[in-house]
Amino acid sequence: MAELSITSLGKSFGDVRALDSVTIVAEEGKLLTLLGPSGCGKSTTLWSVAGLHTPDTGTISIGDRVVYDAERRVEVPPEDRQCGVVFQSYAIWPHMSVADNVGYPLKLRKVAKAERRNRIEEVLALVELDHLGGRYPHELSGGQQQRVALARSLAYQPRLLLLDEPFSNLDAKLRERARDWLRDLQQRVGITTVFVTHDQDEALSMSDRVVVMNAGRVAQIGTPEEVYGDPADGFVADFVGSINLVPGEIVRVDGDDADFVVEGTSDPVRVRVDGGARVGPGRLGVRPEAIAIVGEGDADRLGTVRGIALEHRFLGDHYRQTIGVGNARVSVQTPLASIPEHPVLRFPDVCKVFPASTDQQPRPSVPTPQETP
Amino acid sequence: MSLTVDAPTGREPGGSVTDPPARDRSRTRRERSRLVQFATWIVATVLVVGPLVPVVWASLWTVPLYDDGGAFTLDNYGDLLSDGAWWTAVGNTVVFAILTTAGALVLGAALAVLLQRVDMPGSRIYRSLVLGPVVLPGLPLMLGWIAMYSPAGYVTSWIERNTPLPIFWNLYSVPGMALVAIGSLTPLMYMVIGSAMSTLDSTLENAARVNGASPLRALFSVTVPMLRPGMLNAGVICMALSLEVVGIPLLLGTSSNIDFISTYLVDNWSNEFPPRQGLVSAGAVMLLGVMTLLLVLRNRFAGDLARFTTTTGKPTASLPITVGRVRWLMSAFVGCYFAITLIIPAIGLFLTAFTTVLTPYIDPWDVATLDNFSTVLENPVFRRSIVNSLLIATIGGALTTLAVTTIALVAHRSSFRYRRSLQYVTLYPRAIPGIVTGMAFFWSFVVIDPNGIVRSSLWGIGLAFAVRSLALGYSAFYxxxxxxxxxxxxxxxxxxxxxxxxxxxxxxxxxxPAMAVSYVLLFVALFADYDPALFMVSPGNEVIGLTMLNLWITGVAGPVAALGIIQLVVTAVVLGTARLVFGRISNG
Structure with missing residues (x-):
């Protein structure tokens, strides 16, 4: 059963298509993340759900209630959509105490005073701020303000929780803790949640499902594992985690296997592509941690290629080696700084080959209507 | 977990789709918001633009609107354009406006650079002095000018009697009137140019310094050229204000028969018989057209209207420029400026109010008196003026603040369809000369209130003043x-x-807090305003400014000066209290 379903949402600002046939279904009780670079339309989508933005086309329903339908001219105002929203700026009202902030939605719903007080206490306890109800926003830290915003959005039991980059104003350490804490809270409360972020770590670690967006379109929808392990296109592969997109050419396809020649080299590398690959130029997508540096003994095996160690960088828990292979510079993750001068690289068993041109959408794995540009 | 923040299965009251009362309630609430937005738009538009319609109508009609019959005509415009006196008035006004603008711009820019950028002794005191004439009512100070510098004035007579210096000025001439106007408009120019200067990026000047330019060189090769847009904007404001000026020609031009556009219109309205109201309306329409053009021009220069709001004393991040010993000379120059334009006239006003006659031939102590003040308090016209002005300022200020708040919220924070137009409607009164506002409301009341009940009451004048001050309140609030x-x-x-x-x-x-600031500014403006009242005043609804003007012209100097002092003191007390209160708020 779908708690939120967005169908063919479109929005243009002049000639710019901010949203292009965006279709997303968020399952009840799950956390769905909209992930993408700034300007990809993720916040526009979220705000359209909240009723703070009016799209041009499409429909939005929350549960069995249609809140927006361009054709039938249905547009429920934000106050009647029952969405709890946490804003990037938190938007806590500075003239009200923490308890008044949290109690505001209840007051509007004419909840009796005693019940309201109980409810405020309950929600503040939920976000671990039960002792701070009398404080004013300027007396709170950034992390506490964020939790007030969350408490306020949950106070009246909304049908949906919408979070717009809620962690972007927190420092790195706090952000990591807030992430775990929010995920835990969301699962306890069991509220359908849509979360907007440009931070892939956040998206991968918190979500039940991730929607990767690019230039107003949905590029891929899937579990974090799917989006990371099986990116639909070069954009998703590049945006979610880091990946080497090694230019070259497929010279032979044999069922699930293909021979790929890295640009500037002559010997083909045998990789598994799981079908779909065609002979011709392309980019081999491999994640740095999926490439192994093997001993000289394995040099002649299929799926290996020799390179030149160029430089390395220390990244705390690992080293990032840059290795020249033909014309390409390939990043490889290693536990130690020292590697042979001419290391032998072994690509993973299953690789993906993306079309040569950048940022196109070659193999639509998403049920979105594709248009040729 | 047994928390009640469970999965949202149990819908809270009023949330469900199938709950018809809830949907109805939400619909009524939505209607309510729309109704408020629409009403705001209608009322604002009707009050600002509406009154101009009867003026245009009157200018195109053969008989005054309060008479029956009449037909469409262009004769009023023909009469106006073929009247030599009109062209003389236009010529005088244009010469006056050009002189005033040139003088006020040069002085304003010089003050802005000297006070804000140069390390000069006394600049702190000067910076607070220069704001005085912007916020305090201008008329009393102008009376001080006359008391001191007119041909029979104290300073003029003193110089004639005690020194061989020639008297090269004559306030009762067009250049003389321009001098008075320069004195009163320079502080405003200082503010406009100064705020443009404070928005300039000081790193640009620093870049010139790093490349080897001396501080003064950097100032003149980087900062001054970049001020050109700010100067242009200030110039257009000054030009517009000079074109519509009423007080100066009434006070100084009447005796030597120098007419300006404004006085030409007032004369033909109230001193001719029968009054040439059609012709006056035609003149008002033409003046309004020119002013509207200037406003459009200014918006071109300024880009965004909101940028030219009341920026006061914003500290500049850039370091002051050190100029060595010249700074004493500069400080002396600025000191002279304030002495001549501010301190001597203030003394003049003060002495006029506290003496029976002010002349260098008699020691002021011999003629010192408090009679002028008791006259003010005993004379019903004076007393009524004070009470009326206070009523307009307190009640009108409050209502205008509410109006400005509502308008600004609808214009900027709603999804109302015509919200953008609302902003222009609110700022348009800036382009409407005060006398045209007065005439506009006069005609409007003639049309909708033929018995003149509202027109002769304080509400009529108050409404005209309030509409005129909308733009000011809005700029302070936005x-x-x-x-x-x-x-x-x-x-x-x-x-x-x-x-x-x-x-x-x-x-x-x-x-x-913003509403409070807006209220204080509106109070001060409404308390000092008088232009629109020229066409609306009748026994019973006098206001301070107009009473001062009318009685000074008839030769009553002492009590008028006393009234001016009362006006200044009330304004200063209001401003001072506000500063104290808000200062405390912002500190705590």
Whole structure:
């Protein structure tokens, strides 16, 4: 059963298509993340759900209630959509105490005073701020303000929780803790949640499902594992985690296997592509941690290629080696700084080959209507 | 977990789709917000633009609108354009405006650079002195000018009697009137140019310094050229204000028969018999056209209207320029400026108010008196003027503040269809000369209130003053609104508040300080205003400014000066109190 379903949402600002046939279904009780670079339309989508933005086309329903339908001219105002929203700026009202902030939605719903007080206490306890109800926003830290915003959005039991980059104003350490804490809270409360972020770590670690967006379109929808392990296109592969997109050419396809020649080299590398690959130029997508540096003994095996160690960088828990292979510079993750001068690289068993041109959408794995540009 | 923040299965009251009363309620709430937005738009538009319609109508009609019959005609314009006196008045006004603008711009720019950028002794005191004439009512000081510098004035006579210096000025001439206008408009020019200067990036000047330019060189090769847009904007403002000026030609031009556009219109309205109201309306329409053009021009220069709001004393980040010993000379120059334009006239006003006659031939102590003040308090016209002006300022100021707040919220924080036009409607009164506003409301009341009940009451004048001050209140209020993030009301909306509730419970609460500032400024402006009253005044609804003007012309100097002092003191007390209160708020 779908708690939120967005169908063919479109929005243009002049000639710019901010949203292009965006279709997303968020399952009840799950956390769905909209992930993408700034300007990809993720916040526009979220705000359209909240009723703070009016799209041009499409429909939005929350549960069995249609809140927006361009054709039938249905547009429920934000106050009647029952969405709890946490804003990037938190938007806590500075003239009200923490308890008044949290109690505001209840007051509007004419909840009796005693019940309201109980409810405020309950929600503040939920976000671990039960002792701070009398404080004013300027007396709170950034992390506490964020939790007030969350408490306020949950106070009246909304049908949906919408979070717009809620962690972007927190420092790195706090952000990591807030992430775990929010995920835990969301699962306890069991509220359908849509979360907007440009931070892939956040998206991968918190979500039940991730929607990767690019230039107003949905590029891929899937579990974090799917989006990371099986990116639909070069954009998703590049945006979610880091990946080497090694230019070259497929010279032979044999069922699930293909021979790929890295640009500037002559010997083909045998990789598994799981079908779909065609002979011709392309980019081999491999994640740095999926490439192994093997001993000289394995040099002649299929799926290996020799390179030149160029430089390395220390990244705390690992080293990032840059290795020249033909014309390409390939990043490889290693536990130690020292590697042979001419290391032998072994690509993973299953690789993906993306079309040569950048940022196109070659193999639509998403049920979105594709248009040729 | 047994928390009640469970999965949202149990819908809260009023949330479900199938709950018809809830949907009805939400619909009524939505209607309510729309109704308020629409009403605001209608009322604002009708009050600002509406009154101009009868003026145009009167200018194109053969008989005054209060008479029956009449037909369409262009004769009023023909009469006006073929009247030599009109062209003389236009010529005088244009010469006056050019002289005033040139003088006020040069002095204003010089003051802005000297006070804000140069390390000069006394600049702190000067910076607070220069703001005085901007916020305090201008008329009393102008009377001080006359008392001191007119041909029979104290300073003039003193120089004639005690020194061989020639008297090269004559206040009762067009250049003389320009001198008075320069004195009163320079502080405003200082503010406009100064705020343009403070928005300049000081790193640009520093870049010139790093490349080897001396501080003064950097100032003149980088900062001064970049001020050109600010100067242009200031120039257009000054030009517009000089074209519509009424007080100066009434006070100084009447005796030597120098007519300006404004006095030409007033004369033909009230001193001719029968009054040539059609012709006057035609003149008003033409003046309004020119002023509108200037406003459009200014918007071109200024880009965004909101940028030219009341920026006062914003500290500049750039370091002051050191100029060595010349700074003493500069400080002396600025000191002379303030002595001549501010301190001597203030003394003049003071002495006029506290003596029976002011002349260098008699020691002021011999003629010192408090009679002028008792005259003010005993004379019913004076007393009524004070009470009326106070009523307009306190009540009108409050209502105007409410109006400005509502208009600004609809214009900037609603999804109302015509919200953009509302901003222009609110700022348009800036382009409407005060006398045209007065005439516009006169004709409007003639049309809709033939018995003249409203027109002769204080409400009529108060309304005209309030409409005229909309732009001022709006400019004072808008920056605070713009600084409030829109997420604040969005958060209220998604919490379940309709537009009206979100505005009332969140934005209006947060904007209270801005409303208070707006109220103080409106109080001061309404307390000092008099231009629109020229066409609306009748026994019973006199206001301070107009009473001062009318009685001074008839030769009553002492009590008028006393009234001026009362006006100044009330204004200063209001401003001082506000400063104290707000200062405390912002500190705590």
């Amino acid at each position: 920056p605070a609104l713009a600084a409030l993030g829109e997420d604040l009301e969005r958060a209220a909306r998604v919490s379940g508040a309709d537009w009206l509730t979100a505005m009332r419970t969140i934005l209006v609460r947060l904007l209270r």
